[in-house]
Amino acid sequence: MKIKPGFELRKVAGESVVVATGAENIDFSKIISLNTSAAYLWDEVSGKEFTAEILADLLTGQYEVTREKALIDSEALIESWLKAEIITR
Amino acid sequence: MRRIIVDNETLLDEVAEITATGQKATIRVKGDSMRPFLDGRRDKVVLQKNTELHKYDIVLAKINHRYVLHRIIRIDGDKITLMGDGNLIGTEACLRSNIVATAISRIRGDKESGFGRTGAILWFRLRPVRRYLLYLLRKIGY
Numbered sequence: 001m002k003i004k005p006g007f008e009l010r011k012v013a014g015e016s017v018v019v020a021t022g023a024e025n026i027d028f029s030k031i032i033s034l035n036t037s038a039a040y041l042w043d044e045v046s047g048k049e050f051t052a053e054i055l056a057d058l059l060t061g062q063y064e065v066t067r068e069k070a071l072i073d074s075e076a077l078i079e080s081w082l083k084a085e086i087i088t089r
Numbered sequence: 090m091r092r093i094i095v096d097n098e099t100l101l102d103e104v105a106e107i108t109a110t111g112q113k114a115t116i117r118v119k120g121d122s123m124r125p126f127l128d129g130r131r132d133k134v135v136l137q138k139n140t141e142l143h144k145y146d147i148v149l150a151k152i153n154h155r156y157v158l159h160r161i162i163r164i165d166g167d168k169i170t171l172m173g174d175g176n177l178i179g180t181e182a183c184l185r186s187n188i189v190a191t192a193i194s195r196i197r198g199d200k201e202s203g204f205g206r207t208g209a210i211l212w213f214r215l216r217p218v219r220r221y222l223l224y225l226l227r228k229i230g231y
Contacts, residue, residue, distance in 0.1 A: 013095045013099040025112070
């Protein structure tokens with residue numbers, strides 16, 4: 001999995017949102033908000049290849065959560081990011 | 090992922106900050122005030138801060154905490170008069186400093202097109218019958 005080029009995290013009205021940027025144009029017509037842990041993961045895997053396992057490792061390293069739960073959450077997050085078309089397989 | 094509602098002013102303040110740096114920003118069009126040129130149901134516009142303002146430019150302006158995306162119909166030194174193409178009589182008066190950015194193109198579906206002046210000028214001249222034209226356009230689903 002990799003974050004699609006042209007998508008970045010910005011703080012808008014106190015929320016972390018993913019916006020499409022491209023050719024010095026920021027598209028506010030499609031913005032996706034991320035909660036704190038999702039924003040943390042996004043920042044960590046920015047520019048890198050990642051898998052659900054990698055995300056789960058990051059979660060267990062940062063938060064009080066079991067590996068099983070972290071993996072389930074990571075897989076769900078990846079599914080939602082794929083659905084929002086902000087990452088590629 | 091959850092859906093959050095951000096009020097207009099907050100979001101457009103962010104757009105204003107971005108365009109102030111010279112970057113372009115794309116936003117959805119909201120409402121019918123710029124019919125028939127902009128359709129609040131499906132259009133987006135690309136905004137960019139322009140140093141020069143011209144009559145008939147479509148601009149984003151902030152007037153008393155309220156943002157409007159309307160057309161410049163008069164420039165009198167520092168004083169600017171705006172009017173929505175879909176409005177019948179209301180106009181907004183503001184100063185150059187209230188103008189945030191200019192709409193440089195419209196995105197409808199995957200087609201991006203610039204704004205021509207001829208249509209805008211014609212539409213402005215037809216103000217006396219605008220009410221009827223808007224009615225007819227609505228009737229044909231435009």
